[in-house]
Amino acid sequence: MTGADRGSVLQVNRLAAATSPYLLQHADNPVDWHEWGAEAFAEARERDVPLLISVGYSACHWCHVMAHQSFEDEQVAAVVNATTVPVKVDREERPDVDAVYMAATQATTxxxxWPMTVFATPDGEPIFCGTYFPRDHFLQVVTAVDAAWRDRRDDVLASSTRLAEAIRGHLTPPTGVAVDDEALAAAVLALARTEDREHGGFGGAPKFPPSMVLEQLLRHHARTGDRAALDLAARTGEAMARGGIYDQLAGGFARYAVDAQWVVPHFEKMLYDNALLMRFYVHWWRATGDALAGRIAEETADFVVRDLGTAHGGFASALDADTDGVEGLTYAWTPAQLTEVLGPDDGPWVADLLDVTDEGTFEHGTSTLRLRTDPDGDAAAGRWARARERLLAARAERPQPGRDDKVVTAWNGLAIAGLAEVGVLLDRRDLLEAATRCADHLLGTHLVDDGDGPRLRRSSRDGVVGAAAAVADDHGDLAEGLLTLHQATGDPRWLRAARDLVDTALARFTSPEGAVHDTADDAEALFARPHSSSDGAEPSGQSALAGAALTLGALTGDPSYLQAADRALHAAGAVATREPRFAGWALAVAEARAAGPVQVAVVTPGPDDARGRALLETVRASPSPGLVLAYGAPDTPDAPLLAGRPLVDGGAAAYVCRGFVCDRPVTTPEELAAALAPPAGAQVEEDDPEADSRRGRSPSP
Structure with a gap:
């Protein structure tokens, strides 16, 4: 069949068998999409035409817009099919492909x-890069690339080669820089200089939730007693929690706010944001007893389990930005709509409480919901709780956003960590059980033996694992989640599984200098090998593996893991010291390294031992970023910190070690609290007399 035939006859769309919900959204396009793979490259060589590589994700608003304008248009499809081999890529399923072409797009534009639009040679080297194009502009670009490919081939290839070489150089890991005490303090000062003191957050619009930066600030305060760092984190944490970026009815955060005031969100909800944010909020609650922080941590965790949970135990990637093609259709309200649901008494009261005005704060006279202040008094709080339930029930009758039910390894690892900590700190056994189910699913489904031993895969859907290999952050984030779950449950199988993942990643993803490549040494070769020293919306592979190796070294007593963490942090140091806003997780890990390791082993005669439970509660109340916990019976197999730790007088005891040097065992919470006391001046001033009791209300699982 000729190129002309391809433009005029709709082929069987190859995306119909894809596991990615984003690719399936394009399965009935007249554009004759291929999935990324050898078949597409072979056809481009055979037909002697460029590749059109279109990269996006299912919750992306502008991806939908471009799809409706261009990819569903018969005329556009005819031109695309005749002059290119079109390839559709889910950036969440193939972050490696996304990374190298994003580097090219940023370098040239x-x-x-997203959507990211790249034309490439049949060998995959980029020719022309862009993002969203309106229909007519996109047609002009396709036509221009086709003409250049046919009439000025030598110039096109020479330019493409130069660009590919430049990108390979750009993706080479930078020279390492130490992230020491001075650098950590300087990062806090740099963040303070960029703070929006009026509205919270850093910089201007659009504003993204800086979850990992906030975690570093909390850890810096816990380690040094710097109250300014805690206040900086708290101001942003409260502004986000009370703004429109937070779903005041169902919990959970949207991807970002389009304005500087956190009023109007871009309505997509991503698993990775909510996994990281629930962990920050529960750590803020642990540090201060702040009621808002505890509520947001719990509601966000409930959102993840309720709205993103899948039948197999994993968590879906996202809720869409659009509902029936309209942003905010599910979430925005008018005063009249509130009154219709709540009646003439409660409707206006809730409108005032949530800043729903006649003029509107969003589009077409509608408003997003913001809880600027909590209702005053128990009666008002009860009134709001009842109104919230009625509004949520009414909202459930509206059209709902689509859900990307792809289960991504890295993001689920972050969710395991968040749910485990919220569950154990806020006494929510159901959340801990959800984390456990997720871990079982990932290890049972995403680890695939291809003949050379188990290899981790990137994602699954409906219990069917995808073909894409896991990247570095999949290994690091899943190991992080399993190590957190191990400390929350005492189950050594999670420690064993995490160790296997870290061993694999250190062997296959790292350079001798400690730099972590995104892809393994035997992964599919792209025109450049991706690497990122920056933390974006989620931890980079570099910092994720650094954090997992650090925790693993502390829990096992194996110094080789601590050395690997040091090398990885050093490799991340160039960005961390220059642009701390884009190295939040690397800095958070560096805070943990500077504070530890503080190893606590609690040996108990049994899970129901009262003294053991009291000791565990005391350990978990500590905000020390360098602390790791092992607990269980003495000499529990595969739990190195419990080896050689006897009971004291037949009862539970806690052993505290710093840098592998251990104090004598203690048997009372008071002795243990004294042994774990932060540095002088690091205690948080506490205005709430009930904070200590709230922090200590979680029993061990």
Whole structure:
């Protein structure tokens, strides 16, 4: 069949068998999409045409817009099919492909984003890069690339080669820089200089939730007693929690706010944001007893389990930005709509409480919901709780956003960590059980033996694992989640599984200098091998593996893991010291390294031992970022910190070690609290007399 035939006859769309919900959204396009793979490259060589590589994700608003304008248009499809081999890529399923072409797009245009639109040679080297194009502009670009490919081939290939070489150089890991005490303190000062003191957050619009930066600030305060760091984190944490970026009815955070005031969100909800944020909020609650922080941590965790949970135990990737093609259709309200649901008494009261105005704060006279202040008094709080339930029930009758039910390894690892900590700190056994189910699913489904031993895969859907290999952050984030779950449950199988993942990643993803490549040494070769020293919306592979190796070294007593963490942090140091806003997780890990390791082993005669439970509660109340916990019976197999730790007088005891040097065992919470006391001046001033009791209300699982 000729190129002309391809433009005029709709082929069987190859995306119909894809596991990615994003690719399936395009399965009935007249564009004759291929999935990324050898078949597409072979056809491009055979037909002697460029590749059109379109990269996006299912919750992306502008991806939907471009799809409706261009990819569903018969005329556009005819031109695309005749002049290119079109390839559709889910950036969440193939972050490696996304990374190398995003680097090219940013290098040639000065910005990036999705949808990403790249024309490439049949060997995959980029020719022309862009993001969203309106229909007519997109047709012009396709036509221009086709003409250049046919009439100025030598110039096109020479330019493509130069660009590919430049990107390979750009993706080479930078020279390492130490992230020491001075650098950590300087990072806090740099963040303070960029704070929006009026509205919270850093910089201007659009504003993204800086979850990992906030975690570093909490850890810095816990380690040094710097109250300014805690206040900086708290101001942003409260502003986000009370703004429109937070779902005041169902819990959970949207991807970002389009304005500087956190009023109007871009309505997609991503698993990775909510996994990281629930962990920050529960750590803020642990540090201060702040009621808002505890509520947001719990509601966000409930959102993840309720709205993103899948039948197999994993968590879906996202809720869409659009509902029936309209942003905010599910979430925005008018005063009249509130009154219709709540009646003439409660409707206006809730409208005032949530800043729902006649003029509106969003589009077409509608408003997002913001809880600027809590209702005053128990009666008002009860009134709001009842109104919230009625509004949520009414909202459930509206059209709902689509859900990307792809289960991504890295993001689920972050969710395991968040749910485990919220569950154990806020006494929510159901959340801990959800984390456990997720871990079982990932290890049972995403680890696939291809003949050379188990290899981790990137994602699954409906219990069926995808073909894409896991990247570095999949290994690091899943190991992080399993190590957190191990400390929450005492189950050594999670420690064993995490160790296997870290061993694999250190062997296959790292350079001798400690730099972590995104892809393994035997992964599919792209035109460049991706690497990122920056933390974006989630931890980079570099910092994720550094954090997992650090915790693993502390829990096992194996110094080789601590050395690997040091090398990885050093490799991340160039970005961390220059642009701390884009190295939040690397800095958070560096805070933990500077504070520890503080190893606590609690040996108990049994899970129901009262003294053991009291000791565990005391350990978990500590905000020390360098602390790791092992607990269980003495000499529990595969739990190195419990080896050689006897009971004291037949009862539970806690052993505290710093840098592998251990104090004598203690048997009372008071002795243990004294042994774990932060440095002088690091205690948080506490205005709430009930904070200590709230922090200590979680029993051990």
């Amino acid at each position: 000065g910005h990036g984003g």
